[in-house]
Amino acid sequence: MVERKNTxxxxxxxxxxxxASLIILFPLLWMISVSFKTKLELFSNPYDILPEQINLDNYxxxxxxxxxxxxxxxxxxxxxxxxxxxxxxxxxxxxxxxxMEFPGKNLLFILFLTQLMITAQSTIYPNYMTVSRLxxxxxxxxxxxxxxxxxxxxxxxxxAFMALPLSLEDAGKLDGCNILQMIVHVFIPQVKSSLLAFxxxxxxxxxxxxxxxxxxxxSDNSRPLTVGLTIFAQQAEGGAEWSLLMAATLMVSLPLLLxxxxxxxxxxxxFVSSGLKG
Amino acid sequence: MKKERTILLVLLSIILLASPVLAAGQxxxxxxxxxxxxxxxxxxGTAGNLANIxxxxxxxxxxxxPEVSIEAIYAGDYVQTFQRTLTSSRAGNPPDVAVLTNAxxxxxxxxxxxxxxxxxxxxxxxxxxxxxxxxxxxxxxVAGEYYAIPFQKSTHVLYYNKDMFREAGLDPEKGPETWEExxxxxxxxxxxxxxxxxxxxxxxxxxxVFILQNGGTINNTDGSETYLDTPAAIEAMQYLKSxxxxxxxxxxxxxxxxxxxxxxxxxxxxxxxSGSLAFVRDSCSFDWGVCYLPAGKxxxxxxxxxxxxxxxxxxxxxxxxxxxxxxxxTEPEQAAEWSIGSGFIAVNPxxxxxxxxxEYNNNLPQALVARDQMEYAMGEYPxxxxxxxxxxxxxxTFESIMAGISEPQAAMEELQKSCDSILNKYx
Numbered sequence: 001m002v003e004r005k006n007t008x009x010x011x012x013x014x015x016x017x018x019x020a021s022l023i024i025l026f027p028l029l030w031m032i033s034v035s036f037k038t039k040l041e042l043f044s045n046p047y048d049i050l051p052e053q054i055n056l057d058n059y060x061x062x063x064x065x066x067x068x069x070x071x072x073x074x075x076x077x078x079x080x081x082x083x084x085x086x087x088x089x090x091x092x093x094x095x096x097x098x099x100m101e102f103p104g105k106n107l108l109f110i111l112f113l114t115q116l117m118i119t120a121q122s123t124i125y126p127n128y129m130t131v132s133r134l135x136x137x138x139x140x141x142x143x144x145x146x147x148x149x150x151x152x153x154x155x156x157x158x159x160a161f162m163a164l165p166l167s168l169e170d171a172g173k174l175d176g177c178n179i180l181q182m183i184v185h186v187f188i189p190q191v192k193s194s195l196l197a198f199x200x201x202x203x204x205x206x207x208x209x210x211x212x213x214x215x216x217x218x219s220d221n222s223r224p225l226t227v228g229l230t231i232f233a234q235q236a237e238g239g240a241e242w243s244l245l246m247a248a249t250l251m252v253s254l255p256l257l258l259x260x261x262x263x264x265x266x267x268x269x270x271f272v273s274s275g276l277k278g
Numbered sequence: 279m280k281k282e283r284t285i286l287l288v289l290l291s292i293i294l295l296a297s298p299v300l301a302a303g304q305x306x307x308x309x310x311x312x313x314x315x316x317x318x319x320x321x322x323g324t325a326g327n328l329a330n331i332x333x334x335x336x337x338x339x340x341x342x343x344p345e346v347s348i349e350a351i352y353a354g355d356y357v358q359t360f361q362r363t364l365t366s367s368r369a370g371n372p373p374d375v376a377v378l379t380n381a382x383x384x385x386x387x388x389x390x391x392x393x394x395x396x397x398x399x400x401x402x403x404x405x406x407x408x409x410x411x412x413x414x415x416x417x418x419x420v421a422g423e424y425y426a427i428p429f430q431k432s433t434h435v436l437y438y439n440k441d442m443f444r445e446a447g448l449d450p451e452k453g454p455e456t457w458e459e460x461x462x463x464x465x466x467x468x469x470x471x472x473x474x475x476x477x478x479x480x481x482x483x484x485x486x487v488f489i490l491q492n493g494g495t496i497n498n499t500d501g502s503e504t505y506l507d508t509p510a511a512i513e514a515m516q517y518l519k520s521x522x523x524x525x526x527x528x529x530x531x532x533x534x535x536x537x538x539x540x541x542x543x544x545x546x547x548x549x550x551x552s553g554s555l556a557f558v559r560d561s562c563s564f565d566w567g568v569c570y571l572p573a574g575k576x577x578x579x580x581x582x583x584x585x586x587x588x589x590x591x592x593x594x595x596x597x598x599x600x601x602x603x604x605x606x607x608t609e610p611e612q613a614a615e616w617s618i619g620s621g622f623i624a625v626n627p628x629x630x631x632x633x634x635x636x637e638y639n640n641n642l643p644q645a646l647v648a649r650d651q652m653e654y655a656m657g658e659y660p661x662x663x664x665x666x667x668x669x670x671x672x673x674x675t676f677e678s679i680m681a682g683i684s685e686p687q688a689a690m691e692e693l694q695k696s697c698d699s700i701l702n703k704y705x
Contacts, residue, residue, distance in 0.1 A: 039561040043541045065327050125365060132369040215362055218317070218351045230354060231322055231329050237432055237553030237582070237621075240534040241325045 035059070035247035042243055058247035065244075066228035067220045068251065074140060075224040076255075078213075079206040082144045083199055089149050090198070094157030095183050099169065109158075115151035124212060131216055138218045147206065153198045160191040196270035207256055225252045314346050314599055316374040321359035321584060322352065323430060324553040324621045331619040339606055346599050356382065356584065357666075363589070367391040372589040374600045377429055379584050380417040380658045381665035384501060386587060387420040388663055393588040395424045398601045409608065409626050416657025418585050421500050426585035427604050430622040432553045433581045433648050433655055434487070436572065440565035442467055442546040453547070453569030457491075457517060460572045464526035467546035474545040475526040477536040478518065480680050482672035483582065484549065486659035488514040491574035501662035502704040506672070507694035514574070515679050515686040522680050529680040551582065552648035553621045559642060568644040570651050579651045582658045583622060614638075623648055662697075663704045671696050 029049055034042060035058055036051040096102075097109050127146045136142035164187065172186040188195070210226040217223045229252045232245040260267060318336065322328050329352045336348035351373070353359040360382040366372055367389075378386060386392040395418075399406055407415060414428035440450035446466040454460040464475030478484055486496050494510030497503060505511065521527040531539070536548045541562040549571065558566060571579055586604045588597055606612060610628040614635045617624035623645075629635050630649065639645050660668045675693040678684045684692075 039557075040563055043538070043561050044563055046542065061327075064330070066329055125368070128365050129369050132366075132371055137371065211358070214354050214358060215365060218349070227352070231352065237324045237533065237551040240538050241557070242538075244325075 031246045031250060034243055035250050037243050039241075039243055058243045059251065062232065062244050062248040062251065065231050065248075068225070068228055070220050071223060071225045071228045072255075074222060075207060075226075078140050078143050078224055079203045081140070082147055082206055083202050085144070085148050086150050086153055086202055087195065087199070090153035090157055091183055091188060091195075093149070093154045094161055095179075095187065097154065098158045098161035112151055113155060116155070120146075121211065124215065127212070128215060137216055138222050140222050142216045143213050143222065143224070146212070150198075150202065153202065156194050156198050157191060160194040161187060164190055193270040193273040196266065200267060200270070204256060228252070313344075314596065316346060316348050316596065316600055316603060318348050318350050318603075319353040319359050319363055319373045319376040320350060321354060321356045321377055321379075323356065323584060324432075325557055326620055328620055331616070335607065335612060335615060339603060342606075343602075346603070348603060360385065363587075364389060364391060367589060367591060370591065372591045374589060374592055374596050375603065376587050376589065377584040378426070378587050379582070380661065381669055383417070383426050383585065383587060384420050384661065384663060384665045387425050391590050392420075392425045393590050393597060395427065395588065395601075398588075398597075399424060402605075409628070411623075411625065411627060411652045411655070413579075413581055413652055413655030413657065414625055417581065417583075417661075420661075426587050427608065428625040429584055429586045429604075429607065430616065430620060431581050431583040431585075431625055432551045432622050433579050433651055434549060434551050434571060435568040435579075435644075435648050435651060436547055436570070437540055437550055437554075437558060437566060437568050438547040439540070439543065440567050442473075442543075442564075446546075450565070450567065453567070454572045455570075456572050457574045461521070461524075461526070463547070464521060464524070468524075468526050470525055473543065474528055474539075476521070476547040476549070477528060477531045477539055477545045478521075478549045479533045479536055480530055480673075480676050481532065482660070482669040482676065483580065483658065485515070485672050485676045487571070487578070487580045488518060488574070490578045490580070490656070490659065491571070491576055492517070493575040496659040497662050500704075501660075501665075502701050504660065504662065504668065504694060504697040504701065506697060507691045510575075512687050512690050515676075515690060517574075519679060519682075519686055522682075529682070530677060552623060552645065553583075555642055555644055555648070556621050559644075568647045570647070570654070577654045579655045580658060581652075581655050623652070662701060664700050667700055668697055671700075 033049050033051055036053075036055050038055060038057070041052055093112075097105065097112075123146070131137055131142045131145055134142075134145075136145065168186055168190070169182070172182045177185065208226060209224075210230065213224050214227050214230075217227070229248050232241060232248045320332055329350075332350045332352075336350040340347040353362045353376075356379040359376060360378055363373060363376045363378070363386070372391065383392065410428050411431075414431050415424075417431075418424055418426040418428060436453050438453050443450040448463065448466060454463040460476065466475075467473075468475040489496060489506070489511045492510045492514040494508055494514065495505045497505065518527070522529050528545075533550060533554070536545070536550055537554045537557060539545045540548045540550070541558060543564070555568070570577065586607070588600045588604070592600075607616070608625055610624075610626045610632055613624040613626040614629035614632050616622065617629065618634065618638045624630065624635065630639070660672065662668050671693060675684075675689050679686050679689050
């Protein structure tokens, strides 16, 4: 009896999970399917998931609309370069807030956190002025500059550092570590999952960012993928080019999708142990 | 310890190697001393390989004019292009030329970032403006003065499904000519639950179109007062609401939704931009046609799209060069090239005599209907100060009337009041 009840709840659980994952997967599947369809096919059988034939024309056309090759490089340099800088700034700031004593520490920390409540859009104009005065318009550094300090990352790592036992610090001191060595050798190895969680958020955010890079960049040497993608999405007067748009969207999001599939286990672990919701 | 040192070394070398990559783009400014480089912000408004076509056009100009080169910079949609133009102008780094939509031309003038063009027009001698369709010039004026030159213009036509017309016993070569006929056609073509008779994009643009067709006025020439609570305006809204109530028309659609519905056979007719002609041709498997928009008390065809603006805050020499570039872009050849690539109507009527354009129109004869309708065309409304905000509340009011949330009369009176309070400071 008990066993039967268990199988029943199991079936129910799996049914719910399957339905939920289908709901999440459907847009992705639809995107992939549409990207292989011709316009004519799309509107005559919009609900068929399997296209009549694999037709790569959309990808070829989409690729020719903008220099996507250099946009890829730019996006990678911007999002990973930024992550690299952020990890440095964020760990140092978090360490100071978690483990050092200085006057006004708490007030400063609260001020720091208010950054979380200010939407990026509202700071676009002052940021533009700053970047413009520094002569960094139309450069990758200009795109990264407003984000090199991250309140979210600092907060996340501070919490992680605070959770570490004091004895760890003492052990490091006994071994003769200076502060920098302490951070690098003692603290960072303990908070890998928090760092990874932050890395995922930061890279996806900046990979997908559009308005700010659009504003500060002009040449193909510094423009990211998202700017190229919008060429397909802004055709209010021209009718919706769904197949092209979907092909381009897949091209732009594929690297992140693949990365997630490959490192899935690692990522899930990171989010679970850092207590973050995606 | 050794391991860490190597890691540090690797990191350091990454930074060093990356810095020239990161700083790329800075060094390119240096060699412009002998050559003037004009920065040109353009939006994308229709489908197609537009960024490349624009770059090619600009390169062609630079080749013909060795002392000037044009840098074509894609700047997003119309809103983002304006935002960009405004932000960079404020930061002292204005583009030389930008393509803006009518609403933003007004704001650009209010913000003092657009150059008045009358002196340039005068310098070309009598009749320079005759090169354009007259209706397209409507959108180039702010309170009666020229601040813009037509570039990518569209008009709106009625698309209809000829197969459905035949099935319903209607003449497939003739669309509805008046508002009354539109109702009759809808009656014949609507199949409840399956397809609509007609779709009208529900936004400020069409609110203005129907009011104008009903003999109303949207605003005064100074752009400081609107007339949205007049009987003509309220009646126009009531007319559209009656189509929704009868089930002939959906309460909420926008341009892209309508063209998708049309090619999928979910509506027999749609009001839409001439910019969708190529999309409809390539996407639908049935016989289709276009005709003039049905006339109300008046036959009026609206236009839309973008126009060239020359920015303030650049040297007189650069402004002159910018004017020359604009002039070149609106010559018959270039106007034709852009029209064929983008689906906008060529702004220069002479373009239509060129062999490339004749061939294009043979493949897309519906485009000629759009051209011929220019005879009844007028510009895009509202034309007021603070135009985006006025347009925004017009759209929300329109939506709420069609959705049955508010009554036409009360909603339009409310709308007029809101417009009054926004425009009060310009009176």
